[in-house]
Amino acid sequence: MKKLFVILVFLALLPFTETHAQINHKHYVLMGKLDLSKENYLDAIQNFNIAIVAKPNDFEAYFLRGIAKYSLSDYSGAIDDFTRTLEVHPLYVRAYHYRGVANDRLSNYADAMADYKRAISLDPFSEELHIASGSTLMHLNDYKNAVAEFDTALIINPENANAYISRGIAKRYLDDLDGALSDMNSAVYNDFFNIEAIVRRGMIELEREDYEAAMTDFNAALRMDKDNPLIYFNRAVAYLNLGDTTAALNDYEKVNRLDQRNALTYFNRAIIYSIREDYDVALALYNKVIEINPRNIYGYFNRGILFYRMKDWDNAEADFTKCIELFPDFIDAWINRAVVKFERNDIVGAEQDQWHAKQIMAFVNEDKANVDSLYAHYSKMDYNKIINFESDFVNGNRQSSLIQFSDINIRPRGSFIVNITNEEKYYIDATLSQLSQSNNLNGKLAYVINDIFDEKHKSYINDILIDNVDNQNLKTFLNGMYNFEVFNYQRGDTYFTELLDDPVLGVYAGINLSALQNTKAELVVIDKNYENSIYITKKANESFTQTQEKPNYQQSLVTISNVLSKNKRNPYVWYNLGNIHLQMQEYAKAVDDYTKAIQYERNLAEAYYNRALTLIYLNNKSQAIKDLSKAGELGIKEAYVVMKRFTE
Numbered sequence: 001m002k003k004l005f006v007i008l009v010f011l012a013l014l015p016f017t018e019t020h021a022q023i024n025h026k027h028y029v030l031m032g033k034l035d036l037s038k039e040n041y042l043d044a045i046q047n048f049n050i051a052i053v054a055k056p057n058d059f060e061a062y063f064l065r066g067i068a069k070y071s072l073s074d075y076s077g078a079i080d081d082f083t084r085t086l087e088v089h090p091l092y093v094r095a096y097h098y099r100g101v102a103n104d105r106l107s108n109y110a111d112a113m114a115d116y117k118r119a120i121s122l123d124p125f126s127e128e129l130h131i132a133s134g135s136t137l138m139h140l141n142d143y144k145n146a147v148a149e150f151d152t153a154l155i156i157n158p159e160n161a162n163a164y165i166s167r168g169i170a171k172r173y174l175d176d177l178d179g180a181l182s183d184m185n186s187a188v189y190n191d192f193f194n195i196e197a198i199v200r201r202g203m204i205e206l207e208r209e210d211y212e213a214a215m216t217d218f219n220a221a222l223r224m225d226k227d228n229p230l231i232y233f234n235r236a237v238a239y240l241n242l243g244d245t246t247a248a249l250n251d252y253e254k255v256n257r258l259d260q261r262n263a264l265t266y267f268n269r270a271i272i273y274s275i276r277e278d279y280d281v282a283l284a285l286y287n288k289v290i291e292i293n294p295r296n297i298y299g300y301f302n303r304g305i306l307f308y309r310m311k312d313w314d315n316a317e318a319d320f321t322k323c324i325e326l327f328p329d330f331i332d333a334w335i336n337r338a339v340v341k342f343e344r345n346d347i348v349g350a351e352q353d354q355w356h357a358k359q360i361m362a363f364v365n366e367d368k369a370n371v372d373s374l375y376a377h378y379s380k381m382d383y384n385k386i387i388n389f390e391s392d393f394v395n396g397n398r399q400s401s402l403i404q405f406s407d408i409n410i411r412p413r414g415s416f417i418v419n420i421t422n423e424e425k426y427y428i429d430a431t432l433s434q435l436s437q438s439n440n441l442n443g444k445l446a447y448v449i450n451d452i453f454d455e456k457h458k459s460y461i462n463d464i465l466i467d468n469v470d471n472q473n474l475k476t477f478l479n480g481m482y483n484f485e486v487f488n489y490q491r492g493d494t495y496f497t498e499l500l501d502d503p504v505l506g507v508y509a510g511i512n513l514s515a516l517q518n519t520k521a522e523l524v525v526i527d528k529n530y531e532n533s534i535y536i537t538k539k540a541n542e543s544f545t546q547t548q549e550k551p552n553y554q555q556s557l558v559t560i561s562n563v564l565s566k567n568k569r570n571p572y573v574w575y576n577l578g579n580i581h582l583q584m585q586e587y588a589k590a591v592d593d594y595t596k597a598i599q600y601e602r603n604l605a606e607a608y609y610n611r612a613l614t615l616i617y618l619n620n621k622s623q624a625i626k627d628l629s630k631a632g633e634l635g636i637k638e639a640y641v642v643m644k645r646f647t648e
Contacts, residue, residue, distance in 0.1 A: 025054040029061055036068060042637050044068040049633065059088040063095055066102075069629065072640045075102040077629030093123045097132060104136045112136045127153040127160050138170055146170045161191035165200055172204060180204050195221050199231055206237060214238045229255040233265060245272055263292040267299065274302075279310055297323045301333060308340060316340045331360050410642055412613050413606040415576040417450045417515045418508040419481055420460040425635065427572065427604075431504060439469050447572050449606065450515050452485055459485050477505050481512060489520045500562075507570060510563035514576060518556040518583075553580050571601035578607070582614060590614050605634035612639070616646050 028051040035044035048065035051058070066081030082099035085092055100115030116133040123129065134149030150167035153160055168183030181204050187197035202217030218235040225231065236251035249272055255265040270285035286303040293299060304319030317340045323333035338353035418432070426446035428436075436445045443460045451457045461482045469475045480495030493516060499509035557580050564573050578593030594611035597604055612627035625643060632639035 025051050025058065025061075028054065029058075029064070032061070032064055032068075036064065036071075039071070041068040041071050042632075042635070045633055046635060057088055059085045059092060059095075062088070063092070063098075065633075066095075066098065069633070070098065070102055072632065073644050074629045074632055074640060075105045076625045077633060078102045079106075080629070091122060093119050093126070093129075096122070097126075097129055100136070101132055104132075104139060107139075109136055109140055125156055127156040127163060130156070131160075131163055131166055134166055134170070138166075138173070141173075143170045143173045147174070159190045161187040161194050161197055164190065165194075165197055168200060168204070172207070177204060177208055181208070193224065195225050195228070195231075198224075199228075199234065202238075203234055206234065206241070209241070211238050211241045215242070227258060229258040229262065229265075232258075236268070240272075245276075248272065261292050263289045263296070263299075266292070267302070270302065270306075274306055274309075279306060282306055283310075295326055297326045297330060297333075300326070301330075301336075304333075304336060304340075308336070308343075313340055313344050317344070329360050329363075331357050334360070410613070410638065410645070412579065412582060412610045413636070414450045415515050415518065415579045416447045416572040416606075417481075417484075417512050418445065419448050419512075420444065420465075420478075421446050421448050422460065423448065427601075432508075435471075435474060435504075439471060439474060441465065441469075450519075452519070457485075461485065473499060473502055473505050477509060477512075480509065484512065484516050489516055492516050507563055507567045507573070510559060511573060511576060514556045514560040514563065514580075517559055518551075518553060518580065521551040521553055521556060551583070553584055556580055557584070569600050571597040571599075571604050571607070574600065575604065575607050575610075578610065582610065587614050587618055591618070603634055605631050605636050608634065609636045609639055612642065616642070621646075 028047045032044045032047035032051065035041070035047060045065055045068050048061045048068065051061040052065070055061070062081045063085040066078040066085065069075075069081060070078035079099055079102045082095045082102065085095040086099070089095070096115045096119035100112040100119065103109070103112035103115060113133065113136055116129055116136065120126070120129050120133070130149045130153040134146040134153070137143075137146035137149060147167055147170045150163050150170065153163040154167070157163070164183045164187035168180040168187065171177075171183060172180040181201065184197055184201035184204055187194060188201060191197060198217050198221045202214040202221070205211075205214035205217065215235065215238045218231050218238060221228070221231045222235070232251040232254045236248040236255070239245070239248035239251060249269060252265050252269045252272075255262055256269070259265075266285045266288045270282045270289065273279075273282035273285065283303070283306055286299055286306060289296065289299040290303065300319040300322045304316045304323070307313075307316035307319060317337055320333045320337035320340065323330050324337070327333075334353045334357040338350040338357070341347075341350035341353060416427075420441050420443040422443045426444060426448050428444065428446045432445045432447075435441075436443075441460075442465060459482075461478055466475055466478045466482065469478060476495050476498055480492045480499070483489075483492035483495065493513065496509040496513035496516065499505045500513070502509065557577075560573060560577050560580060564570075564577060567573055574593050574597035578590045578597065581587075581590040581593055591611055591614050594607045594614070597607040598611070601607075608627040609631035612624040612631060615621070615624035615627065628639040628643045632643070
């Protein structure tokens with residue numbers, strides 16, 4: 001039976017009988033604008049989605065949705081929406097402007113400059129466009145031309161504090177600290193309550209070694225914004241230079257209370273505690289750095305030095321080895337590992353490491369004028385990824401309101417089952433809709449994510465409801481679902497199996513049976529591994545993982561494959577097959593399955609999300625970003641957390 005699939009996301013968008021023309025387009029645009037003003041970006045996107053469905057050729061909803069995506073750090077998705085805006089309204093200057101800014105954030109500098117050039121040709125007297133153009137020129141290290149752009153902005157508006165701030169930063173990179181300080185003073189004069197101007201002036205004063213003046217500025221900024229981690233971080237630097245390490249540590253700790261993923265601050269705290277010879281605290285802090293940035297070579301390098309001081313030769317060697325694995329030409333790591341090997345009386349190994357260090361130094365000395373000679377043959381490697389620390393200095397209050405900064409447990413979305421629901425988000429097809437309407441189910445029969453083990457799961461099936469159903473096959477199906485929910489797996493299996501050949505309910509019974517078998521396989525293994533952990537005595541050199549069994553998903557795989565053979569256009573079957581392949585660590589197959597699911601239901605948010613997670617694991621981040629953007633647009637808020645944490 002060919003089915004018409006209808007997607008309902010969040011607000012079950014519309015009754016089935018309502019046409020797009022009947023949607024109040026202006027109402028949803030207005031609601032989206034209100035959400036934007038309140039920084040409720042996820043809700044804004046959903047409202048703009050509805051507005052776009054109602055009026056696909058209205059540029060405003062696309063543009064505003066792009067702003068919401070940009071605010072969630074979804075720069076790729078924002079560019080897509082700004083581009084769509086320009087397809088509808090080719091002369092809309094703000095779309096060029098913001099697309100340029102988004103391209104800048106993605107390091108697409110040529111595209112950014114092209115957007116600014118087009119925007120300036122349409123509006124040459126916009127100071128903000130010249131500031132944006134100058135900012136991108138700074139990212140290209142073209143500070144002189146950046147200053148020229150900021151000069152133009154200030155000719156247009158001599159009181160623009162942001163232009164003074166930007167020009168001051170550019171002058172700082174040109175080693176003109178006096179000029180930089182003068183511009184920061186002008187910024188403060190024109191906008192006395194501009195916190196960035198005050199903090200930037202303090203940072204320039206730090207470089208000028210005027211620590212007391214810097215301290216005055218940071219204290220003034222904190223009186224206006226007591227939850228800004230960047231201010232505490234810089235004040236800590238001032239305290240360190242004034243010799244007050246205790247006060248510096250207090251400020252660093254405030255940074256980490258406001259931002260628990262700020263690896264740079266953990267790193268600086270670890271250095272101070274290491275200098276104080278408080279090695280246990282320092283070790284815990286370096287561990288935190290590596291937990292946040294597991295590929296950061298400096299975290300391993302400094303922890304290796306700490307282990308050396310603690311005379312823990314094994315862990316010291318392991319950390320220096322990890323540095324070498326991440327960056328084979330890290331001279332100091334080879335030298336330090338050689339020292340550790342000497343301590344362990346591994347003379348041959350130490351001499352080999354010394355030889356490697358000398359070879360690298362000889363390579364560098366071949367061309368002393370070329371400061372990049374060491375890294376020349378790593379041109380295809382993103383070296384910054386292994387030296388940068390995660391350090392988002394975002395105001396504490398603002399950070400807590402932005403979903404992309406949330407600290408959540410990132411995992412793939414579960415498989416679909418067919419169940420009765422009254423929740424706002426569900427997927428439905430024509431057959432399920434007809435079954436719901438022709439039977440008194442006290443809810444909708446729909447595709448929903450299997451959340452039976454979730455403490456928030458609510459069951460809508462009971463004996464009274466089942467008894468009131470006249471359709472005998474539907475009664476059998478509901479009995480199967482009821483037993484699945486109360487963990488009577490054998491009974492549930494029996495009921496679903498009975499319906500597998502039914503022309504109406506067979507596909508739904510097969511989906512649920514496969515999900516039941518999958519759940520049962522995992523519970524059996526958990527139970528066995530629990531028994532193993534109690535009763536199996538391991539040898540001293542035996543890894544515990546050797547005693548762990550893995551779930552056998554074969555029965556679930558066979559069931560869903562049989563369902564697929566009869567329902568090859570059902571996106572939820574393809575999606576569930578992808579989840580099983582993902583569980584079996586067959587990642588390429590999982591990607592193919594999710595792709596098929598999307599082919600048959602282009603708004604299947606869970607398929608985009610799970611495919612993105614799989615692609616990240618396969619190191620295909622460019623496609624993963626696109627999928628995360630689409631998943632976020634369709635309502636999966638965790639997509640923005642993943643985008644922030646794993647793809648920047």
